[in-house]
Amino acid sequence: MHNIYSVTLANRRKVAENTYEITFDFSKENFTFRSGQYIWVTLPEMLFPDVRGDVRAFSIASSPDAPERVSILTRASESGYKKTLLAIPLGSEIKVSGPFGFLSLPEKNTRPVVLIAGGVGVAPFLSMLRDAVTRKSDQLIILLFSNSSEEWTPYRDELERLQRENPHITILFKVGEIDNKFIQEATKELQWPLWYVMGPEAMVNHMGMILSNMGVPDGDVHYEEYSPFFYREKGVFSENSFLEKGALRTGIESSASQIILTDPDGKIFYANPAAEKITGYAISEMLGQTPRLWGGLMNHAFYENLWSTIRRDHRTFNGQVTNRRKNGEQYVAVVHISPFFSKDGKLAGFVGTEEDVTELFRAKEDAMRLARIVESSVDAIISCDPNDNIISWNPAAERLFEYKAEEMVGKSIFMIAGDKKEEMIANRDRVRGGAIIQDARSERKRKDGAVMTLLGSLWPIYDANNNFIGISILYHDISRDEALRHLESQFIATASHQLRTPLTGIQWVVERFLKTEKPSERARGYLQDIHDSVMRLGALINTFLNVSRIEGGKISIIPISIDAVSFVGDYLKECEPLFAQKNQTLTFEKNQESIKMTTDQDAFRNIIQSLVSNAIEYTPDEGNIKVTLEEQGDNLMFAVSDTGIGIPDVARDFIFAKFFRAENAKLFKADGTGLGLYIASEDVKLLGGTITFVSEVDHGTTFTIIIPLITKPVASDVKYPLEGPIDG
Amino acid sequence: MIRGKICIVEDDAILSKVLVEDLTEAGFEVSSASDGEKGLELVDSKKPDLVLLDILMPKKNGLEVLAAMKGSPALQSIPVILLSALGSDDDIKRGLILGATDYIVKSEHAMNEVVDKVKSFFEKDQHPQAVTMGQP
Numbered sequence: 001m002h003n004i005y006s007v008t009l010a011n012r013r014k015v016a017e018n019t020y021e022i023t024f025d026f027s028k029e030n031f032t033f034r035s036g037q038y039i040w041v042t043l044p045e046m047l048f049p050d051v052r053g054d055v056r057a058f059s060i061a062s063s064p065d066a067p068e069r070v071s072i073l074t075r076a077s078e079s080g081y082k083k084t085l086l087a088i089p090l091g092s093e094i095k096v097s098g099p100f101g102f103l104s105l106p107e108k109n110t111r112p113v114v115l116i117a118g119g120v121g122v123a124p125f126l127s128m129l130r131d132a133v134t135r136k137s138d139q140l141i142i143l144l145f146s147n148s149s150e151e152w153t154p155y156r157d158e159l160e161r162l163q164r165e166n167p168h169i170t171i172l173f174k175v176g177e178i179d180n181k182f183i184q185e186a187t188k189e190l191q192w193p194l195w196y197v198m199g200p201e202a203m204v205n206h207m208g209m210i211l212s213n214m215g216v217p218d219g220d221v222h223y224e225e226y227s228p229f230f231y232r233e234k235g236v237f238s239e240n241s242f243l244e245k246g247a248l249r250t251g252i253e254s255s256a257s258q259i260i261l262t263d264p265d266g267k268i269f270y271a272n273p274a275a276e277k278i279t280g281y282a283i284s285e286m287l288g289q290t291p292r293l294w295g296g297l298m299n300h301a302f303y304e305n306l307w308s309t310i311r312r313d314h315r316t317f318n319g320q321v322t323n324r325r326k327n328g329e330q331y332v333a334v335v336h337i338s339p340f341f342s343k344d345g346k347l348a349g350f351v352g353t354e355e356d357v358t359e360l361f362r363a364k365e366d367a368m369r370l371a372r373i374v375e376s377s378v379d380a381i382i383s384c385d386p387n388d389n390i391i392s393w394n395p396a397a398e399r400l401f402e403y404k405a406e407e408m409v410g411k412s413i414f415m416i417a418g419d420k421k422e423e424m425i426a427n428r429d430r431v432r433g434g435a436i437i438q439d440a441r442s443e444r445k446r447k448d449g450a451v452m453t454l455l456g457s458l459w460p461i462y463d464a465n466n467n468f469i470g471i472s473i474l475y476h477d478i479s480r481d482e483a484l485r486h487l488e489s490q491f492i493a494t495a496s497h498q499l500r501t502p503l504t505g506i507q508w509v510v511e512r513f514l515k516t517e518k519p520s521e522r523a524r525g526y527l528q529d530i531h532d533s534v535m536r537l538g539a540l541i542n543t544f545l546n547v548s549r550i551e552g553g554k555i556s557i558i559p560i561s562i563d564a565v566s567f568v569g570d571y572l573k574e575c576e577p578l579f580a581q582k583n584q585t586l587t588f589e590k591n592q593e594s595i596k597m598t599t600d601q602d603a604f605r606n607i608i609q610s611l612v613s614n615a616i617e618y619t620p621d622e623g624n625i626k627v628t629l630e631e632q633g634d635n636l637m638f639a640v641s642d643t644g645i646g647i648p649d650v651a652r653d654f655i656f657a658k659f660f661r662a663e664n665a666k667l668f669k670a671d672g673t674g675l676g677l678y679i680a681s682e683d684v685k686l687l688g689g690t691i692t693f694v695s696e697v698d699h700g701t702t703f704t705i706i707i708p709l710i711t712k713p714v715a716s717d718v719k720y721p722l723e724g725p726i727d728g
Numbered sequence: 729m730i731r732g733k734i735c736i737v738e739d740d741a742i743l744s745k746v747l748v749e750d751l752t753e754a755g756f757e758v759s760s761a762s763d764g765e766k767g768l769e770l771v772d773s774k775k776p777d778l779v780l781l782d783i784l785m786p787k788k789n790g791l792e793v794l795a796a797m798k799g800s801p802a803l804q805s806i807p808v809i810l811l812s813a814l815g816s817d818d819d820i821k822r823g824l825i826l827g828a829t830d831y832i833v834k835s836e837h838a839m840n841e842v843v844d845k846v847k848s849f850f851e852k853d854q855h856p857q858a859v860t861m862g863q864p
Contacts, residue, residue, distance in 0.1 A: 497784060500813040504834045505742040511839040512746050538835045558821045 016154035039098030050080030061123035063130035118199025280326030418445030492548035619644035737767030764788025
């Protein structure tokens with residue numbers, strides 16, 4: 001229970017540099033308190049002005065067993081209140097309200113207590129320790145006490161005495177800031193302590209952060225917050241005195257809401273700093289203007305309604321409005337406009353408040369947009385509470401699993417587990433631990449029992465206070481994707497085959513023509529042109545076909561025994577005209593004259609072809625190209641270095657992606673499919689190897705592949721309709 | 729001088745015509761069929777020294793023809809060179825597993841090379857068991 005007491009200023013003494021202990025005489029009052037509590041102290045008259053008024057809260061530093069003499073601590077400062085407190089004569093009558101606060105030590109407690117104090121924040125702890133010594137308490141208490149210097153440390157002698165008198169008390173003094181290390185070191189022996197922190201606001205916040213980082217639960221850390229509301233309710237000070245001292249003005253000036261006062265015509269005669277912040281106009285620009293300065297964006301009916309509400313009906317207008325800041329940016333505000341009246345009842349003006357709710361409004365819009373996305377998503381989106389019960393089940397989930405939302409909400413998510421329940425539990429536990437799972441391929445069961453292959457993504461949901469409140473799950477049905485991809489690659493395969501045959505026809509007929517008809521030199525040239533175009537078109541079709549085969553999983557690896565040196569050498573010989581055309585120098589280095597390997601020659605040839613032809617194409621005339629072949633243990637190393645245009649850094653991550661071409665490659669050579677390196681890298685994968693590169697723009701690139709000398713056969717997943725015996 | 733008997737089973741009339749002309753000029757006795765069924769009949773009646781067999785064909789595809797030949801005591805020893813429209817083809821690999829002697833990727837070879845390959849086949853040991861995996 002708290003009350004208002006009339007007490008006298010009994011004593012004032014210096015306890016450290018700049019630090020004073022003020023003692024009040026409560027002997028005429030019947031006052032009791034617990035250690036750790038605080039009081040509000042109202043000064044009789046202010047000798048020095050203070051915009052914060054004449055009342056302040058102080059923790060009691062004295063022991064509760066002497067309630068007739070209550071002391072507090074204060075540092076001297078420039079504040080009018082503090083200066084008055086240190087100047088008014090002893091014996092002055094002071095109004096005190098209290099006791100307040102819940103910082104006291106719990107009565108039945110077996111946990112050790114750590115008190116962390118900064119400066120005069122030590123007051124409530126001093127009260128606790130004095131009390132503990134008087135009561136011979138066996139409560140284990142450690143006080144960590146920081147001050148900016150020795151001289152500024154109050155009660156050093158007394159604290160050391162208290163420590164000697166009660167073996168359960170430990171006090172550690174610190175000059176300067178208390179840091180993480182100091183706390184850890186001081187409290188390492190303690191099992192599960194309770195924490196109390198008092199001091200300047202910045203220090204309390206800092207300690208809060210340290211403790212939170214140490215993993216101390218919020219509930220184990222105690223602070224004090226001096227609350228003026230108790231005080232005001234009790235009417236300890238008059239509303240007027242508060243106003244006169246500027247507290248109301250201070251409050252309005254520091255409000256985050258825009259507050260403006262206008263005359264009956266709407267002309268502004270007061271605007272608070274928040275109005276500047278929200279509208280972007282300086283107060284001086286607003287004075288004399290109407291709020292139309294930043295308003296006027298709503299329709300006519302809105303303003304009609306506003307004015308009739310406040311001017312005709314003399315009622316408060318409440319609404320949401322879109323206004324425009326000085327910089328042109330629009331914002332959404334909640335406005336309240338009320339008329340106010342003079343003593344004789346005449347309309348004296350309007351008070352308007354605006355709260356900028358743009359963020360909130362956007363968040364709401366975002367939430368609605370998100371809800372629409374979830375509703376219209378083609379992927380199943382499901383959310384569960386921490387007990388694995390389904391909270392939401394979108395229309396796509398209804399279509400995919402064939403369960404209606406009303407059948408599933410409230411039910412366990414494991415209804416769709418099929419025989420994957422253990423996997424689902426493991427995933428759930430990972431997500432609870434903060435993990436996000438993306439596109440994990442798995443199977444889930446539909447209502448009719450059918451098992452579907454899906455890609456599942458899971459992520460944790462947290463509330464605004466970062467508490468885990470559930471899991472979101474997205475299931476992407478890949479059966480459709482796979483069917484489409486299959487169709488696509490089948491189409492490419494068929495198209496390529498069909499295109500190939502007439503092309504070969506053209507090629508052979510041209511050859512026959514040249515051989516049998518003895519055409520003129522000019523005709524021979526034209527025929528050669530036809531022939532070259534056909535060859536290029538053919539190579540292009542081959543490339544597309546290779547991609548479709550890779551995508552369709554149609555490639556089987558049939559390793560046969562070859563000599564890598566002659567295999568590569570033969571290919572390079574075929575390329576000689578191309579090197580010659582660009583005047584490029586080719587070097588072929590090998591560490592053995594013959595390297596026997598067992599590999600799939602189609603895949604191997606694709607790799608060599610892609611890397612060598614790229615080197616030729618993307619290296620300017622007169623450049624150098626070096627092909628290296630080395631037997632390295634169980635592996636073959638094949639490398640192609642050029643002095644070409646290089647691969648820009650931004651392209652590094654995409655260089656093996658299908659259809660990707662770096663910008664400098666596009667500039668250097670307009671045509672190109674962006675498929676060569678994709679095919680090469682896929683073929684390297686099929687052979688169980690790796691492909692890497694180093695590159696510097698305008699200097700050159702080296703691609704290196706490492707593949708095993710002996711590749712295992714891989715059967716393609718395409719079944720061929722064959723009857724009759726197969727022996728090989 | 730006839731260098732040998734060849735059956736060409738190829739559904740593309742133009743390719744077939746050019747091949748027949750060129751191989752005939754080179755001194756082979758050449759006959760042709762335009763689908764798998766006719767091809768099998770042709771091979772059965774001619775008992776050639778070599779069959780050039782396209783893979784993708786109507787009625788019976790080349791691999792079916794090949795499997796049928798390998799299943800027939802009278803035809804199983806006749807060597808077969810597969811004709812494929814494209815390289816890196818799984819069908820070629822299947823054909824080799826089924827017992828084809830060699831293969832030719834039509835699009836990768838000039839006519840001359842095809843004919844040279846056939847010629848060199850006849851110059852080599854023709855025993856059908858001496859199967860080598862194809863080199864383009």
